[in-house]
Amino acid sequence: MRLGKECSAIGEKISLPDPRPPRRAAILLLGCLFAFGSPTRGQDTGPTxxxxxxxxxxxxxxxxxxxxxxxxxxxxxxxxxxxxxxxxxxxxxxxxxxxxxxxxxxxxxxxxxxxxxxxxxxxxxxxxxxxxxxxxxxxxxxxxxxxxxxxxxxxxxxxxxxxxxxxxxxxxxxxxxxxxxxxxxxxxxxxxxxxxxx
Amino acid sequence: MLCRKAAANVRKFQDIPIRQKLMVIIMVASTVALLLVAAGFVAYDLDTFRKKMVNDLSTLAEIIGDRSEAALSFKDQAVAQDMLHALVYQKHIVAAALYDAGGKLFARYPQNARVTSFPDPPESAAAPQFGHDRLGRSGLMLFHKIYAGPDLVGTLYLESDLQAQNELLAHYAGIVLLLISVSWLLTLMLSGGLQRVISRPIFDLAETARTVSAGKNYSVRATRHGGDELGRLTDDFNEMLGQIQRRDEELQKARDELEIRVKERTRDLRAEIAERQRTESALRQQFVRTSLLNQITHAISERQDMESIFHVVLRQLEQNLGLDLGVAALFDAQSQTLNVTALQIKNTLLATRFDLREGSTLALMGTDFQSCERGQTVYLSDTFKAPAPFSARLATLGWRTVVAVPLMVEEKLWGLLISARLELNGFTSGDCEFLRMLSEHVALAAHQARLHQDLEYAYDELRRTQAAVLQQERLKALGQMASGIAHDVTNAISPVVGFSELLLKQECGLNQEGNRFLNYIRTAGRDVTHIIARLREFYRKHEDTESLQRLNLNALVEQVVGMTRPRWRDITQSNGITIEMRTELSPEVPELVGIESEIREAFTNLVLNAVDAMPVGGKITLRTSVSHREDAGRTSSHVIVDITDTGVGMNEETRKRCLEPFFSTKGKRGTGLGLAMVYGVMQRHEGSVDIQSAPGQGTTFRLIFPVRDQLRATAGKEEEETVEPVAPLRILCIDDEPLLRELLKEMLGRDGHDVEVSDSGQSGLDQFRFARDRGRPFDVVITDLGMPYVDGRQVAKTVKQESPGTPVVMLTGWGALMKEDDNMPAQVDVILSKPPGSREMRKALSRLQAAARRRSRE
The missing domain is CATH 3.40.50.2300 (Response regulator)
Structure with a gap:
């Protein structure tokens, strides 16, 4: 566990070979934030x-x-x-x-x-x-x-x-x-x- | 590089014929003109075309813009797309695009084109422009702003390719090419005829020029074709030809004249060259002669005797001047004869027939060369016609030409150089001159040779004299040295002789044998004193008055043979050697006057020398003879004694030096005085010594004694002189030698004299004064010469000062020396040699007494 912590600390930057669910979830989360975070922009692109x-x-x-x-x-x-x-x-x-x-x-x-x-x-x-x-x-x-x-x-x-x-x-x-x-x-x-x- | 190529082309062009050149020029000119016109048209047309293109494109843009207003306004992409698609029929439009009011691409053509291949629309509309699109295609581009009413609804982009333009250009190019081809064809056809107008006159000119230059024919003329520049050129050319023709004729004339002059000049030059060659050969001959002269001079300057000089000269003359006969003769002015010194005959046959030889004499009167005596050269051009018999002799043997040149020294004839040749007139003046010159050189050289010989003779003489003087000096030095020794030996031997004499006179009870021995002692002592005296004086002339005896040389020889027998027989035989002794004595030998002991000594010495010279035995011959010689009207007789041995002999060096004192070949056994003594003896007897010897050939010593009547006479008188008795005298004897003092006292005392002695000069003088003061003065003073402190000379001087009447007798071993040197002191009345014999003493005293008596009588 101690070892894993160290790995994650390093993995933030370089350790990609382990595609684990937490990361994928993070990306999704980031996408949702974009979707709901800028409603005005959506209205801008297309006129009513x-x-x-x-x-x-x-x-x-x-x-x-x-x-x-x-x-x-x-x-x-x-x-x-x-x-x-x-x-x-x-x-x-x-x-x-x-x-x-x-x-x-x-x-x-x-x-x-x-x-x-x-x-x-x-x-x-x-x-x-x-x-x-x-x-x-x-x-x-x-x-x-x-x-x-x-x-x-x-x-x-x-x-x-x-x-x-x-x-x-x-x-x-x-x-x-x-x-x-x-x-x-x-x-x-x-x-x-x-x-x-x- | 390029420039060089262009220059090469220009050069190449310059070389092609004029006809082609003209054609090229015409074609180039027409082509250039055609191209210019075509270019102008094309440029104009192209410009028009492009304007039309722009116009067309703008129009198209307007149309499309109008049509797309609605589509843009209502943003109907499909319609817009359809509209653009209609451009398919505009085949030159390669690309088109519609942008909405915001500049966003709205529709595009062709439909499948990439969005990025279209440019962004500019803010405002852009007129059609030629340029390159994003894909690099060249073409015409425009942006058209589209308005719907007051609103900008979009932008249209159109791009047309340039294919139409290119097609047009290609089209035009084809037309121009066709035109050029046609124009060339026409030019070719036309220029053939046209150029002839220009080229024919030129060809005519060229042809004429070629004819002129090939045939050098200046009379041809070129044909004139017209009045233009070529016509004028032809005229000028013809004019020039005319001038050249005139000049050519003048030139020909000048050349002919020149040729004549050259011929004349050549003739002159040939003459001059011939003259020069003659001069040169003369010069060369001169040079040859000069070098020959130089050679001969050089050769003779190396020689010092006349014969070889003459031989060299004649040999050189024969070799280099081709003489057939050469004679060199010396002239004797006294007898007026020519002595042939050198002879050179080329032909050996003639040489055997010619009766003249080296050494022959010719009377000058018998030749034709008398004028040579006055220094003139004689030239006989034909010996047959010459009057003198010598010339006839030469003529009969074939020598037809003769030249005689005199050899003069100090304007006197002393020789002749006669040259002859077989041919008539065989000598040129140059030859004669050369011989003349040569004769001067030869004369000079020969004169010099004679001087040289004289000089050599003088030098030899000088050397001989010098050797003699040297010998004399040596002997003198030796004599002086001997005198010193003699003094001491004399002093030592004097008492022996004196006392033995006294003993003999006394006959003091000695038996007969004792008496005989005493006699031997006295004789031997006397011999010693004689030897000493000779040793001292052997190189001097003997005083006439001393010891001269009548003697028979034959008897002396016998005596010597007897005396030396032990040496040559006994000793040698015991060594197994045999020496034979022979005497050949002439009974005619006269008696001589001389010193017997000296001559005996000399003979003895020579015999002993002969024995020493024969270590393996041999024969000794003693021979006496008499020779008479006529000399200057007087007859002189000589007695000759030869002592000959068959021994080892002497070499030249030894022979020359053997008479020198202290020269010895015997090492320690010899004193080197033996032969020197012989020499001294012979000199004193006014004789001479002659030595004949060679190594291994034995030696002959010849002693030559002169025979003199005078000597015989005086010697006889002396022998007969009787000694007068002497009255008793008071005598003072001064001598530092005690034995001598004793001897004198004894000897004089026996004769009844009153004798006092003193041991030194000073005490003697004291004694003399003392006696005088006491009234008993001495009648005679006898003093020794060599004494310490006060010597005999001072004693004599003092005595004579104090008592001039008292005679002084000086005893000396040096008496002879004093006489010789002329330094006999005036104060001395008599000089006596040591040892003083009683007879001599008596004689001296009686002479002094007689003199004193004469003085007192006067």
Whole structure:
């Protein structure tokens, strides 16, 4: 035993030929410490779903052309509104903060009902409103508003862009017919990215 | 290295023919021009191409950038990948990449390319750039920033390879090569005709030049082809040829003239050379003669006698000058004759026929050489035409040319050198001159030889004289020494003789036998005194007055033979040796006057010597004879006594020295005085000794006595003189020898004299004064010479001072010596030798008495 103590004392540095359980356990322990010791870092590496979706919303503005009558003036803001529950928190507001696209500064608005929705270019209809999609969409018909949601039957209901999660990645589906009906021209590049609507 | 190679190439180029050179130049020029143009075009085209490449790439980047905006914005990698994959159709794009806004690689082409092979995107966009990618490929690269709206969404990287460019270059290279080939072909075709315009005139010129230089024909001209530089060159060349032609003609003319002059000069030179050769041969001959002269001079200078000088000269002349006859003769001025001293004849046959020999004499009058006496050289060019008989003698034997040169010393002829040759006119003037010169040298050398001989003779004479003087000196020294010894011996023997005389006179009761013995004693004593006297004086001339006797040499010889018999017969016979003694006595031998004892002694000595010389026996001959010799009109007679033995003889050295005193070959047995005494005796008798001897041949001593009438006469007178009786006298005798004092006293007392004696000079003088003072002076003083303190001379001097009338008689063993030396003191009246015989004493006293009587009468 006395002898073993001496060995371990030396083994700290040089004595590897004896792979004993205590050491393996130590490595594992060390791994756990890393795993739980830095939770913030894990969140840093991958943005949250709604952060991504907020960025997507912002990016959609770049690839969609609105008819001139959709804006009050050449420099009037492009309003991105949310109808229903705001799942983004303030992520969306951060994403569009101080951004100007095609001379139109971006603005965030929270709408509570479809009736309120005016002077709005992009409207994210929250999943909380999934049961009233047809009504909402019907109310918006005739208005050049790009409608976006995250529900399975939004496209069949006549929505334009629907977020889906594929392979743990945020993807989207586009209903170009609906967009064209609303007078919106979606860039073919964007169309290329879209997942086929099922 | 490179430079050297280039230089070599340039040289090589310089050597090729002009035609090729021209072609090369044209082709090089056209090729260079073509290449320059092509390079310009290619460079421009390449530049355009590259600009287009850049442009194309930028455009492509724009397109792809636009198309990928969405994909980047929505981070759709698959779409982005698909888009990049479309680049497959752009075959020059080798690599492409999309980076997201954060610079992270988002999509890549080709798909399987390694992530690390793509560069990191820069901060800003980068224009297309040619360079090398991470894998080292060269190509065109660009980074294109992609914006979606206001946002940078990503970066595009495109890389194009340069294959298109390379293909283009290859294409161009092919075209240029083709063009060059074609241009060369055309150049070749064209230049053949064009270059002829230049090369033909040059070839023409060259051909003309070759013709000129090959044929030395300056009349040809080159053809003119045009008015350009070549045409002018041709004109100049032709002009030059014309000038050369003119000059050539002038040169030819000059050369012809020169040749004529050279020929003249050569002729002159030949003449000059011939002259020089003549001079040189003359010089050489001169040199040969000079060296011959030198050789002869050298040879004769080594010789000291005239004969050998002449022989050498004649031999050299025959060898080196080719003389057929050479004669050297001495001239006798008194008899006017030539004495042939040396003769050299080349031809031995002629030599036997020629009646002239060495030693022959020729009368100068019988030759043609009289003018030689005046120092002239005589040259007879033809002996047949010469008048003198000697010349005819030479002519008949074939000697046609004769040269006689005189040998002169102090302007007097003393010899002739006669040379002859068989040919007519056989001597050149050079030969004569040479002989003349030689004669001077020979004369000088011969003269010197004569001087040398004289000198040698004088030297011999001197040596002989010196030897004689030396002998004389030796004998004199010996005599002086002997005198000293003689004095003592005389003093010792005098009493013996004196007393025995006294005894004989007294006849004091001795019987007959006693008387006879006493007589022997006296005779022997006298002989001793004689011997002593001779020993003292053997080298001196004998006083005429002393002991001269008439003697018969034959009788003396008999006597000596008898006296020496015990020595030569008895003693030798007892030793078993036989010596025969013979006498051959001439009855004609006259009587001589001389000292019998001395001559007897001399004979005895010689006989004993002869015995000693014959240790194994032999024969002794004693011979007397008389010789008469005519000398200067007087007849001189000599008596000759030969004592001959057959003994061992003497060598030359011994023979010469045997007469010297103390020279002896007998070791301890001889005194060395025997023969010296003989010599002394003969000298005193004015005779001489001649010795003939050789080792082993025996010895003959010849004693030669002169016969003189005068001596005979005086000797006779002395014998007849009678002694007058002497009156009694008072005599003082001074002598330090007691026995002598006693003898004198006894002897004089017997004659009735009153004798007093004194033992020293001083006491004698005292006694003399004492007697005078007492009135009884001495009539005569007899004193010894050699005494201690006051000697006889002082005694005589004092006596004569104090009493001049008293005669002084001096007794001495040195009497003869004093006389010889001329130092007889004036004070001494008579000198008597010791021992004083009573007869001599009486004679002296009676002479003194007579003188005293004469004085008193006067």
């Amino acid at each position: 779903e709604y952060q991504i979706k907020a960025a997507f919303l912002y990016n959609f503005v770049k690839f969609v052309d609105w008819p001139t009558q959709a804006y009050a003036g050449p420099t009037s803001p492009t309003v991105i509104g949310i109808l229903g529950e705001n799942m983004f928190g303030n992520n969306l507001e951060q994403a569009i903060h101080n951004k100007v696209i095609h001379h139109h500064p971006l603005q965030f608005k929270q709408f509570d009902s479809a009736a309120e929705v005016t002077n709005c270019q992009v409207l994210f209809i929250s999943a909380s409103e999934r049961n009233r999609f047809p009504q909402i969409l019907a109310a918006l018909r005739g208005k050049s508003i790009l409608t976006v949601s995250e529900s399975g039957h939004f496209i069949p209901d006549g929505g334009m862009i629907n977020f889906i999660i594929v392979d743990r990645k945020v993807r989207f589906q586009i209903n170009n017919r609906a967009a064209r009906q609303a007078g919106l021209i979606i860039s073919s590049d964007l169309l290329n990215l879209a997942m086929p609507a099922g």
